[in-house]
Every structure is written in structure tokens, then in C-alpha cells.
Amino acid sequence: MAEKVMVKGNEAMAEAAVRAGCRIYFGYPITPQSEFIEYMARRMPQIEGVFLQSESEVAAVNMVYGAACTGNRVMTSTSSPGFSLMQEGVSYIAGAMLPAVFVNVVRGGPGLGDIQPAQSDYFQATKGGAHGDYHLIVLAPGSIQESVDLMEDAFRMADEYRMPVLILADGMLGQMMEPVEFPEFVKLEGINDHSAWALRGATGREANKVTSFDIDPVNLEKMNIFIQEIYKRIKAKEVRYETIGLEDAEYMLVGYGTMGRILGSVVKLARSKGIKVGLFRPITLWPFPYAELKKAAEGVKTILTVEMSMGQMVEDVRLAVEGSVPVQFYGRTGGMVPTPDEVLAELLKHV
């Protein structure tokens, strides 16, 4: 077993990316994500990687776009306003079908907002933050260890499906420390043989072409249908979630990311008072575990969805259960984090 180390979330995710084979990083500092880019600035030169601090998030995302055209493992990290700036590039990367990993350490919004933890970028992450019929694979870690474990999956999925993958964290996950075991370094040889399409020099062969542009609507529709077929495969294969105490639950809490883990404490608190409560924590936000959530909700009296937002994921929870169970919502926003006591008090209103 690997040695446990006490490490900050931002730094843990950065090291995990390095171990997952990322050797190219572009980014621009923004709180509460800055330790990520600082770590990469120190780490990339040690492993003969590329680190570049761009002049803005717009530049960073287009550098990611360029590097992704070579099929190498590339990433950037940012926080909410920075990810908004990146949206044009994200759409182009999705349209050009390129592998890339993004990390959004979400803070309070809208606009410049503040720098405290939030989950108010769920819509942007899962429903398309930019133009066009596209999705990101969206992973929401609930702990620092999970953020480390999911990083390798993020790069694997980006490579396998040739699409951008987003790790949706929040300021709390980025700033807190927890003991972590890092995985071994992924072997770089052969993990991303994208020779069929990647731009790595065309001497002696036909030139590859990478673009999100096709002036012919017949062809563009075909391309979109092709991408949708990939999305179907992802929905069938990659859905992830965690449940706690649902076996005999009369009430079900639903939350993701750090809010999801906080709800784990609410389950314990509630059960110590004799209330049978369970937790459903989606780990993939896209694809969302619709069918799994509906099945988990069979027999529960009420669902309480809790978010650090005014209610975004709750719409997917309602879509999932299709009216079979009443869905209540509790949220704080603007950087306020619901505490276990606060959520328990809300839950008791529905018991």
C-alpha cells in the first residue's frame, strides 16, 4: 500500500494529473484554485513536461485546444469566472472531438462573485456552457482521495471517447487537506495512440485534419449524430454514484461533491435520532444516474436534494424520479456552505 500523505485538494489533483500521464498544462491563476497552477509550475519542469501560464483563460483554453490536436494528455484548471471565459474553446474542443481534461474549482457567482465554495456552475457543466449539441463528461469527487482516483479515469475517458472531461470540484475540496494515497505513474507508452487523427507531422502520409467546422449541413449533422452515438456508449458504461444507508431508508438525501459528503454526516445524525435516512451521491453528473436514482428512490417517502446553489441538480433529480416521489430542495449559495445541523433541521420539516 502506498504511503499516505497529508495534502491540499488542489495540489492532490495536480499530482494525480501528473501521475495520470499529463505532461502539458496551461492555466491562469484564480482563487480558490491557484495552488493547482502553482503546483504545476513547480512539478512540470521536474518531469520534463510543459507548464505555461497564459495571459488569460481564453488563451489557456486555446493552448489546450492546440496541444489536444496532437493527442497528448493536456489539461487546464480554473475557477468559475475563468471557466466561463473558456467556454468558446470548450465548445470547439468538443466539436473537434479532442481529448482534454478541465478542472473547475467552483466559487460563488454569478459574475465575479466571491472566492468561497459553491456548486452554482452545475448547469454550465452539465447542460452545455457554450454553443452546440455537446456534452462534457462531468465527474464530481466528494473527497480529495476520490478526486485523485477520478483523475486517471478523466484522462482515460478523454482519450477513449475523444472528448473533453470536466472535474467539477469546489473551493472547499480545493482548499482542504486530507490524507491521500497516490496511484502509481501511468505508463505513457501506448496509452494514447491517436495516430489515426492526431497532428504530429504528416511527412510520408496523408495530412490529418482536425476541425470543428463543416460548411455542409448534411455532413455537420452526420458528425453530430456520430458524437451522439459516442454519448450513448458513455451513458451505458460510465455512470457512477455512491449510496449510503438506502436499504431501509424512508427518506433520501441527494447531493454531489463535498455537499454529498456533508450529507453523509446528516445521515448519521438523523439515524442517531431514529430517522431512517439514506444518501444518493451522483459521482458522474453527466451522464447523470437517472435510472439508478429512480430505482434507489423506490419506497422512500420524500427526497431532499441539497446543493450549494439555489437549485440546479434538483432538476435532474426530478427528471429521474418522474414524479414518483416528492422532491424537496434545500440550498445555500454565494459561498455559504450548509452544515449538517442546518440540513438536519431542514430534513425534520419533511419528516
Add this chain to the structure above:
Amino acid sequence: MKEHLLVAAGFGGQGVMLLGQVIATAGMFDGKYTTWLPSYGPEMRGGTANCTVVINDEPIGSPITESPNELIVMNIPSLTKFEKQIQPGGVMVINTSVVDRESTRKDIEIFKIDAGAVAERLGNMKVANMVILGAYIAKTGAVTLEGVRKAFEKKLTGEKADLIDLNIQAVKAGMEAVGQ
């Protein structure tokens, strides 16, 4: 074990963040689950800096709390802000070198340490936070002295390794100051 929910608070510069990190890291070396969550942002300038440390035998749900059962108070604003929140029966350690007033809480255990004076006797005012840490672990048993030593060995490397002994002395002095 009962979950230790600690809030450590003081002025920026008093070393409360480091104090919390050492406790959390010691918890890791003791084989516990542990989290360290800092307050971050503009409120740290001149106001109170604080961190929340959770230690448990079981995986930790919430890394935040509005009702800690343990409190370390390094300055007056922290006393005012956090003494309202501590659970009845909780443990509060107060640094009396800076906090010259009484807590209004009668339903908790309070331990007062003149950490500045103890640190001065050891020849380095900077270890006042570790004196407080000593008093805290003596009264709560949250982590072991051995765990704390390992945390220092992890944190203080290179030229700073010379400071491990001094910090351990400070922790021991804090333990003695509350009668252990």
C-alpha cells in the same frame, strides 16, 4: 471514539493554521481519518484566521461544523465569535497571553494557558501555538505525542529539522501546563 470536531482560531500570524495542520497530520499518523479545512479569503487580514480539524476512526462526512466540540482560542475576536458555537460539555483551550477576558460559557471545560510566557521560557515566542497544541492534546486525547512528532518530522525538513526538538519541548510544556 467520539468524533473530534475542533475549531482553532486566532489572528493571522499566530500559527493557528499550522497548529491545525499538525494536529490533522498527527491524526493521520495515528491511523485515524482526518480533515483540515482553512478559512480563506479577505477576512484573514487583521481579522480572525481559523481552521476546522475533524478526527475520527470512521470515514469523515462533513469537514465543516457550526457546533464544534473542541475549541482553541488564540485571540479575543475568536473567543467572541466561536464560544457561542461550542457544544455543551466541550473543551476550550484559551491562550491567556492574548485573551484577557473570561468566557461566558459555564457548561464547558475551559483550560487557560499563558502560552506566550511558556514559549518565552523555551526561548522562542514562535512556538506559543505548539504550547497550546500540547494543552489541547493532553485534555482531549485527539492525537498522540508520537503522532505529533511524526507530523513535525514530515513538516520540518532540511535546515528546519533543527526545530523539531524545540517544537516537541513546546508541546510537552503545554501538556505539563494543564497538569499532564
